[in-house]
Amino acid sequence: MSYTPEDHHRHHPDGDVPGWQESWLTSWYDPLTRSGSYHHVDFQPARGRACVQSWVARGGEVLERYQSLNVPMDDYDPAEFRAGPLDVSTTVPLREYTTRLPQVELAFTGFTEPLAPRGNTISDYRSPGTGHYEVFGRVAATFPDGGTATAFAFHDHSWGPRDYGDLAATYRWGHLTFGRTCSPSSTP
Structure with a gap:
């Protein structure tokens, strides 16, 4: 599946679709500075x-x-x-954006093209007007005192109907980024 810069923006359901949502996620961790963050909207x-x-x-x-x-x-x-403490602005769709928070500013740069995950269990991304992509990359973090951290990072954007059901009891997901050539994302 290929994505266009328009997929980085808001999507609209085809008609009245119960449970339709759009999500945005970024996470990263730097073991050298023991710093990281997780942001999901x-x-x-x-x-x-x-x-x-x-x-x-x-x-x-x-x-x-x-x-x-x-x-x-x-x-x-x-x-x-802007949502809660997050202030997000895009530089290059599907590739680069900045996230500002009171305690850190993050500059994300993707090193993969958007990837379409397979085997998703909580969303029907085969329906018209739905989609999901993941981008693996790096984040440069700058703290208010001038301190910095850099790390591999993960970005996810999905849209479509979502059935939460007993999600907390049944859904598990994880991602790892070891570099440009090894970045698995998995659901059991």
Whole structure:
């Protein structure tokens, strides 16, 4: 499957699709500085909200943590948005963007083309108007005191109907990035 720069932006359901959502995720970890962060936004336009999970760690200590299942959001674009503490702007669609938070600024640069995962169990991405891509890359983190960290990173963007059901009890997922040639993402 190939993706276009338009896939980096907001998607709209084909008609009234129950459970339709769009999600955006970035995560990274630098073992040398024991720093990392995780940021996930689940845009739910029919409900006029976004669910946001975000945390930042440095030197093995959590600097910032935010979670809300009800961030008001009437309109959004995953290429340029503010949700909770996140302020995201895109430089190059599907490839480069910046995420600003109070405790860190992240510059993500993808080193893979967008990849289509297989075997997804919580979303029907075969339906018209749905999609999912992952990009593996690097992040350069800059902290307010001028400290820095660099690490391999992961970005995920999906859109379509999602059935959460008993998700917490049944769904497991993980990703690893060892470099440009080895970046697995897996669900059991």
